[in-house]
Amino acid sequence: MGASDFVNLPNIGTSVRRKEDYRFLTGGGQYTDDITLANQSYAVFVRSPHAHANINSIKIAAAKAAPGVLDVFVGEDVAADKINGLPCGWLITSTDGNPMKEPPHPILAQGKVRYVGDHVAMVVAETLEQAKNAAELVEVDYDVLSAVVRVTDAAKATALHDAAPDNHCYKWAIGDKAQVDAAFANAAHVTKLDLTNNRLIPNAMEPRAVIGSYSRATEEYVLYVSNQNPHVERLLLTAFVMGLPEHKVRVIAPDVGGGFGSKIYLYAEDVCLTWASKKLNRNIKWTADRSESFVSDAHGRDHSSHAEMAMDKDGKFLALRVHTDANMGAYLSTFAPAVPTILYATLLAGQYTTSQIYVEVDAWFTNTAPVDAYRGAGRPEATYLLERLVTRCGWELGLAQDEIRRRNFVKDFPYQTPVALQYDVGDFHALLKRGNELAEVAGFEQRKTASAAKGLLRGMGYSCYIEACGLAPSNIAGALGARAGLFECGEVRVHPTGSVTVFTGSHSHGQGHETTFAQVVAARLGISVDAVDIVHGDTGRVPFGMGTYGSRSLSVGGTAIMKALDKIETKAKKIAAHLMEASDADVEFANGEFTIKGTDKKVTFGQVALTAYVPHNYPLDKLEPGLNETAFYDPTNFTFPSGTYICEVELDPATGVVRVDRFTAVDDFGNIINPMIVEGQVHGGLVQGIGQALLENCVYDPESGQLLTGSFMDYAMPRADDMPNFTLDTLCTPCSHNPLGAKGCGEAGAIGSPPAVINAVLDALKPLGVIDFDMPASPSRVWEAIQSAKH
Numbered sequence: 205m206g207a208s209d210f211v212n213l214p215n216i217g218t219s220v221r222r223k224e225d226y227r228f229l230t231g232g233g234q235y236t237d238d239i240t241l242a243n244q245s246y247a248v249f250v251r252s253p254h255a256h257a258n259i260n261s262i263k264i265a266a267a268k269a270a271p272g273v274l275d276v277f278v279g280e281d282v283a284a285d286k287i288n289g290l291p292c293g294w295l296i297t298s299t300d301g302n303p304m305k306e307p308p309h310p311i312l313a314q315g316k317v318r319y320v321g322d323h324v325a326m327v328v329a330e331t332l333e334q335a336k337n338a339a340e341l342v343e344v345d346y347d348v349l350s351a352v353v354r355v356t357d358a359a360k361a362t363a364l365h366d367a368a369p370d371n372h373c374y375k376w377a378i379g380d381k382a383q384v385d386a387a388f389a390n391a392a393h394v395t396k397l398d399l400t401n402n403r404l405i406p407n408a409m410e411p412r413a414v415i416g417s418y419s420r421a422t423e424e425y426v427l428y429v430s431n432q433n434p435h436v437e438r439l440l441l442t443a444f445v446m447g448l449p450e451h452k453v454r455v456i457a458p459d460v461g462g463g464f465g466s467k468i469y470l471y472a473e474d475v476c477l478t479w480a481s482k483k484l485n486r487n488i489k490w491t492a493d494r495s496e497s498f499v500s501d502a503h504g505r506d507h508s509s510h511a512e513m514a515m516d517k518d519g520k521f522l523a524l525r526v527h528t529d530a531n532m533g534a535y536l537s538t539f540a541p542a543v544p545t546i547l548y549a550t551l552l553a554g555q556y557t558t559s560q561i562y563v564e565v566d567a568w569f570t571n572t573a574p575v576d577a578y579r580g581a582g583r584p585e586a587t588y589l590l591e592r593l594v595t596r597c598g599w600e601l602g603l604a605q606d607e608i609r610r611r612n613f614v615k616d617f618p619y620q621t622p623v624a625l626q627y628d629v630g631d632f633h634a635l636l637k638r639g640n641e642l643a644e645v646a647g648f649e650q651r652k653t654a655s656a657a658k659g660l661l662r663g664m665g666y667s668c669y670i671e672a673c674g675l676a677p678s679n680i681a682g683a684l685g686a687r688a689g690l691f692e693c694g695e696v697r698v699h700p701t702g703s704v705t706v707f708t709g710s711h712s713h714g715q716g717h718e719t720t721f722a723q724v725v726a727a728r729l730g731i732s733v734d735a736v737d738i739v740h741g742d743t744g745r746v747p748f749g750m751g752t753y754g755s756r757s758l759s760v761g762g763t764a765i766m767k768a769l770d771k772i773e774t775k776a777k778k779i780a781a782h783l784m785e786a787s788d789a790d791v792e793f794a795n796g797e798f799t800i801k802g803t804d805k806k807v808t809f810g811q812v813a814l815t816a817y818v819p820h821n822y823p824l825d826k827l828e829p830g831l832n833e834t835a836f837y838d839p840t841n842f843t844f845p846s847g848t849y850i851c852e853v854e855l856d857p858a859t860g861v862v863r864v865d866r867f868t869a870v871d872d873f874g875n876i877i878n879p880m881i882v883e884g885q886v887h888g889g890l891v892q893g894i895g896q897a898l899l900e901n902c903v904y905d906p907e908s909g910q911l912l913t914g915s916f917m918d919y920a921m922p923r924a925d926d927m928p929n930f931t932l933d934t935l936c937t938p939c940s941h942n943p944l945g946a947k948g949c950g951e952a953g954a955i956g957s958p959p960a961v962i963n964a965v966l967d968a969l970k971p972l973g974v975i976d977f978d979m980p981a982s983p984s985r986v987w988e989a990i991q992s993a994k995h
């Protein structure tokens with residue numbers, strides 16, 4: 205079925221209420237920490253208080269003797285059982301001929317700690333209280349070493365790893381440097397900008413949690429874990445770390461209270477608890493407290509970049525040159541190398557026809573928590589850089605923010621960028637036009653005058669983003685050097701009474717798949733949404749899956765389900781043909797009914813389902829009973845959502861307080877299954893993006909390497925009263941290569957919004973002489989910028 209037929213089916217494009225919400229709103233959700241297994245014990249981790257130190261000794265005798273303690277483990281215990289370090293590095297290949305440095309990432313530290321929060325020992329006791337008390341008795345003798353936290357200082361700092369004496373991890377580049385340099389040499393105007401993309405701490409509402417369980421009877425492990433991709437977690441755990449046969453490990457990711465990318469990797473705690481559950485023959489639970497989450501969840505962003513745009517005299521972009529230093533933290537996290545490379549540099553063409561682009565990335569180790577994917581992963585960093593630079597180009601040439609963009613938009617599709625991606629569809633002019641209308645741009649000057657009358661400044665900022673999601677086409681990822689393919693799996697099981705259970709490799713941790721995937725199935729089969737259940741998050745029930753990240757679930761996971769439905773329809777037509785004594789080729793299926801063209805014969809989907817399992821006069825020699833199909837789907841391209849975001853801020857120059865007064869977002873997500881859920885996704889993304897731009901900032905002390913923003917007292921999360929009422933709209937150019945015509949929507953808000961906010965802040969501050977500013981635009985930082993511009 206093609207996208208144009210699909211979109212006209214009942215239930216598609218309808219704001220069906222979320223099926224999962226009754227469970228969540230009535231306290232019926234079951235998160236990992238809600239699960240209590242028989243004979244359950246509790247783990248507590250002893251973590252490094254230092255950013256960088258050699259470990260002289262660890263004394264555990266007193267802790268072992270403490271009441272209720274089952275055992276205390278250190279790095280040597282794990283190593284003695286031949287447990288490998290966490291997997292890293294295999295996603296990309298460096299491009300300068302020097303192999304990427306992939307130093308070991310031990311499950312528990314061995315001889316050295318490299319960031320505050322690094323795992324030193326694990327205490328397991330009968331109760332959580334006892335485990336906590338015993339952890340206090342573990343004595344670690346450290347020799348403190350000097351620490352480095354900023355990428356810009358990394359090259360000259362004390363080495364974290366023997367394998368990387370200058371703390372350099374890898375170099376990666378894309379584009380033709382010689383051609384870019386030549387274009388710069390002939391440019392009428394060059395705009396330059398230095399930018400920092402601030403480090404963020406993910407802070408999902410549910411902290412990470414794990415239960416390790418082992419059965420001596422079946423020799424099987426079960427790992428309950430708050431995770432976004434249980435099959436990948438199992439693969440990494442068994443094949444890369446523990447050397448276990450995969451079929452002996454079941455990973456269950458039950459209800460998960462948000463992940464935002466921070467729960468796609470295998471963490472040390474997951475391995476420790478799985479390993480120790482067999483050693484102690486006990487079920488063991490660990491749940492991070494909020495302070496632990498701050499220091500030990502993988503962080504996001506943390507780029508330092510220099511960008512230059514070469515233009516002709518009319519502001520037409522000729523070439524873009526970017527150098528980025530990316531902070532990888534103390535160890536290379538599992539998916540981290542892909543973030544500042546294939547997910548970042550390939551997006552730097554943006555919505556524009558810049559014909560030459562060269563991007564060079566250096567990745568560095570520092571004494572900070574490992575950095576990995578966080579909502580958008582690389583794409584917010586690319587969009588922030590490009591959209592800040594484009595606004596600056598406009599200022600320097602005296603062109604309005606929308607005009608400089610309009611002059612450079614891609615108009616013809618498909619469009620091949622100079623940095624690997626091929627955009628299939630889009631209409632950037634239409635998005636900008638609609639954005640300008642909804643944002644009431646014509647009335648801006650009047651609003652600015654009204655603000656001025658109150659002693660306030662007003663500014664307006666644009667961001668026209670495009671992102672690549674629906675990760676991933678394995679062929680494109682492979683061509684970019686990725687050493688792993690990606691696809692998704694869906695199984696559709698039709699029951700005899702015509703209800704349906706779908707097993708999907710996608711994992712919902714807030715995105716509403718139990719509703720939207722059910723809408724897709726109900727629409728195709730002509731049954732009610734309530735007759736469809738979606739099962740996810742359990743390697744024991746779902747055949748296989750690559751999980752949820754990169755806004756891929758609908759376009760990749762949903763399409764896998766569509767492919768399984770194609771097979772269901774083909775087989776169901778055969779059964780219907782048998783029932784109606786006709787040829788398969790003459791059977792048509794629509795609205796839950798099978799008919800024979802030109803006759804009044806018909807059978808319902810329910811009749812066919814029953815016949816599949818309770819065959820009567822069934823042609824068993826020609827047709828198997830049952831109606832249960834599985835499909836795997838690997839797309840041929842990414843999907844490319846795009847949008848125009850326009851932010852208007854009001855700023856008090858006396859206090860530096862910035863208030864977002866208006867925010868308009870017009871997105872193109874292709875065909876939409878559930879507008880209400882999509883709107884919710886956009887709201888969430890916008891709040892995260894505006895949070896990064898105004899409030900959130902992870903700060904390590906540059907001398908000691910201590911995390912200074914280690915609680916919500918110091919790390920400012922966005923709250924409802926920091927946000928305006930958003931003005932939202934969507935336009936649609938259907939994705940050309942999936943049968944849903946859908947593009948991803950889960951990250952767009954976080955990708956597109958930060959530059960819109962900072963461009964607005966700078967627009968307001970420009971009259972005071974402030975022309976550059978790094979996120980977050982917190983009151984003290986804005987006030988300081990105003991003061992320094994005065995002197």
Ligand code: MCN
Pocket residue numbers: 461462463464465578579580713714715716717720721752753754755756757758759873874875876877878879881882885888946947948949950951
């Ligand atoms: N959808 C739709 N029509 C479209 C596109 C999507 O109806 N054209 C629906 C989908 O069916 C799905 C939801 O919108 O119910 C999001 O779909 P999609 O864009 O495919 O994104 P994913 O489901 O793959 O979610 C991943 C994305 C990412 S990468 C992050 S990070 C993120 C996000 O989703 N983390 C989240 N949104 C989150 N929302 C919550 N509540 N919690 C998180 O951790």
